[in-house]
Amino acid sequence: MASKFDVIVIGGGPAGYHAAIRAAQLGLNTACIDKWLTSDNKPAFGGTCLNVGCIPSKALLEASHKYAEARDSFADIGIVVGDVSIDVGVMMKRKAAVVAGLTKGVAGLLKSNGVTTLEGKARLHGARKVEFTPHGGKAETLEAGNIILATGSVPVEIPPCPLVDGMIVDSTGALELDEVPERLGVIGAGIIGLELGSVWSRLGSEVVLLEALHDFLPVADQQIAKESARQFKKQGMDIRLGARVTGSEVRDGKVHVTYSDEEGDKTETFDKLIVSVGRRPYTEELLAADSGINLDERGFIFVDEFCATDVPGVYAVGDVVRGPMLAHKGMEEGIMAAERIAGHAPAVNYECIPSVIYTSPEVSWVGETEEQLKASGEKYKVGTFPMAASGRALASNDTVGMIKVIADEETDRILGVHMIGAHTSEMIAEAVIAMEFGASAEDLGLTMFAHPTLSESLHEAALAVSGHAIHVANRQRKSKSK
Numbered sequence: 310m311a312s313k314f315d316v317i318v319i320g321g322g323p324a325g326y327h328a329a330i331r332a333a334q335l336g337l338n339t340a341c342i343d344k345w346l347t348s349d350n351k352p353a354f355g356g357t358c359l360n361v362g363c364i365p366s367k368a369l370l371e372a373s374h375k376y377a378e379a380r381d382s383f384a385d386i387g388i389v390v391g392d393v394s395i396d397v398g399v400m401m402k403r404k405a406a407v408v409a410g411l412t413k414g415v416a417g418l419l420k421s422n423g424v425t426t427l428e429g430k431a432r433l434h435g436a437r438k439v440e441f442t443p444h445g446g447k448a449e450t451l452e453a454g455n456i457i458l459a460t461g462s463v464p465v466e467i468p469p470c471p472l473v474d475g476m477i478v479d480s481t482g483a484l485e486l487d488e489v490p491e492r493l494g495v496i497g498a499g500i501i502g503l504e505l506g507s508v509w510s511r512l513g514s515e516v517v518l519l520e521a522l523h524d525f526l527p528v529a530d531q532q533i534a535k536e537s538a539r540q541f542k543k544q545g546m547d548i549r550l551g552a553r554v555t556g557s558e559v560r561d562g563k564v565h566v567t568y569s570d571e572e573g574d575k576t577e578t579f580d581k582l583i584v585s586v587g588r589r590p591y592t593e594e595l596l597a598a599d600s601g602i603n604l605d606e607r608g609f610i611f612v613d614e615f616c617a618t619d620v621p622g623v624y625a626v627g628d629v630v631r632g633p634m635l636a637h638k639g640m641e642e643g644i645m646a647a648e649r650i651a652g653h654a655p656a657v658n659y660e661c662i663p664s665v666i667y668t669s670p671e672v673s674w675v676g677e678t679e680e681q682l683k684a685s686g687e688k689y690k691v692g693t694f695p696m697a698a699s700g701r702a703l704a705s706n707d708t709v710g711m712i713k714v715i716a717d718e719e720t721d722r723i724l725g726v727h728m729i730g731a732h733t734s735e736m737i738a739e740a741v742i743a744m745e746f747g748a749s750a751e752d753l754g755l756t757m758f759a760h761p762t763l764s765e766s767l768h769e770a771a772l773a774v775s776g777h778a779i780h781v782a783n784r785q786r787k788s789k790s791k
């Protein structure tokens with residue numbers, strides 16, 4: 310094996326494998342090192358996203374959604390299915406097959422693009438030297454013109470709830486439960502808590518989410534967050550805000566949790582407990598003392614807006630650097646780093662990163678929330694459109710939700726788009742494209758949308774910004790002057 314490369318990428322998750330493929334496409338002799346081992350000790354590329362994140366969670370969300378739909382609402386549209394039951398074993402096997410197919414696919418993509426794939430641990434030294442230790446092998450030193458660090462993140466653990474195999478689990482364990490727990494506790498009502506809580510709630514668990522904050526989903530626009538909380542409650546999820554977990558104990562096959570809220574100290578008993586209180590950047594054993602890399606005060610690798618670290622020729626991308634921990638954000642950073650190494654000058658537009666919570670209804674947004682605009686004192690106008698007024702939503706028997714477009718009061722430039730409803734994870738891309746092109750609400754209003762589609766609701770919400778939506782009494786609103 311060669312020991313000198315133009316580029317070495319450490320980490321083969323979405324950020325790393327995008328960086329490696331793009332670097333190879335640009336003619337750079339590239340290696341990608343990843344240490345991931347599956348539960349049966351097989352190396353796998355794709356990182357958290359493919360192995361224990363985006364993909365397996367969406368496989369379970371999709372399966373449980375279809376099950377709940379067949380059980381709860383097929384009869385509404387005249388489909389009689391009798392008793393619907395779930396085979397958790399088959400559901401998990403299919404999830405594993407989807408994951409295996411995709412991780413092998415990524416390894417294949419790396420190879421077919423000419424990237425040297427190296428399975429094992431990497432450690433960065435000074436002078437762009439990398440110590441590589443293959444699984445079960447001896448360390449060797451590699452050299453590179455440039456290095457891209459993409460080592461990702463791991464779940465945060467909290468002292469009151471240490472993990473207990475199969476009983477108190479993190480997101481990875483929550484994707485592996487082999488039966489539906491009767492009562493499921495979830496610490497943290499963030500994105501993972503809501504997505505994985507939804508999976509098991511749809512399959513029949515009684516789900517209780519204990520959230521430390523008093524506000525629900527503070528990252529989302531609060532009009533949308535409130536509507537989502539209402540829908541989750543209707544589905545039976547019990548979300549308790551302002552709940553500070555103080556301890557947990559596994560006793561007699563149950564998990565006993567103590568917590569306190571404004572009413573005082575409380576206890577709860579669950580069959581399983583998921584701890585989903587955030588993720589932290591992962592740099593364990595990555596940086597040798599002479600690496601020269603600096604971390605910020607929260608443990609992220611310190612980088613500038615172009616993902617350059619403090620060491621010339623060393624970049625860092627994805628969850629291990631500042632910004633939202635989202636696969637697509639890491640992918641774009643990986644591509645940017647590779648292109649900058651090749652002498653191009655791309656930039657990532659951090660203002661236009663879409664967020665999606667893949668619950669039912671889906672919650673999706675891009676740009677600024679009304680709360681952020683109020684805080685910064687910007688003047689804005691708002692147009693909203695309820696999915697219940699969409700012909701396609703009615704035809705699909707899926708009328709929950711709304712779309713909200715926020716535009717600058719003077720220039721009409723779109724500042725944020727917030728959606729709740731079926732398939733908003735797909736529709737939000739239309740808003741991202743509009744914002745990337747600096748569109749005004751009027752531009753969207755002047756664009757023709759196919760009928761009947763759910764996307765027409767975005768068109769109508771954009772028209773509503775200036776008070777001329779067609780299919781609903783107009784709900785135009787302006788920010789109050791200070």
Ligand code: FAD
Pocket residue numbers: 319320321322323324325342343344345354355356357358359361362363364366429430431432459460461462480481501591593594595626627628629634635636637638639667
């Ligand atoms: P990772 O995917 O974490 O990959 C890092 C890789 O680096 C790993 O393979 C690791 O083995 C390797 N590595 C680390 N250290 C070393 C070393 N020293 N030597 C060699 N290799 C090393 N995001 C979304 O956008 N959409 C979603 O729907 C979504 N769903 C999620 C669901 C769950 C349950 C979870 C946990 C996360 C989800 N995420 C989602 C977040 C997403 O998975 C991450 O943002 C994304 O994986 C980050 O990519 P990354 O490449 O930066 O890091």
Ligand code: NAD
Pocket residue numbers: 467496497498499500501502504519520521522552553554585586587588633634635664665666667
């Ligand atoms: P999160 O930050 O979304 O939510 C964590 C929640 O836990 C927060 O609401 C926080 O207030 C709460 N919390 C923290 N400490 C607590 C405590 N001691 N007791 C009770 N509540 C507590 O984090 P997550 O849900 O763990 O997800 C981690 C990351 O993974 C997120 O940053 C997210 O971007 C990413 N992710 C994305 C998707 C997606 O894009 N659909 C899906 C899953 C995960």
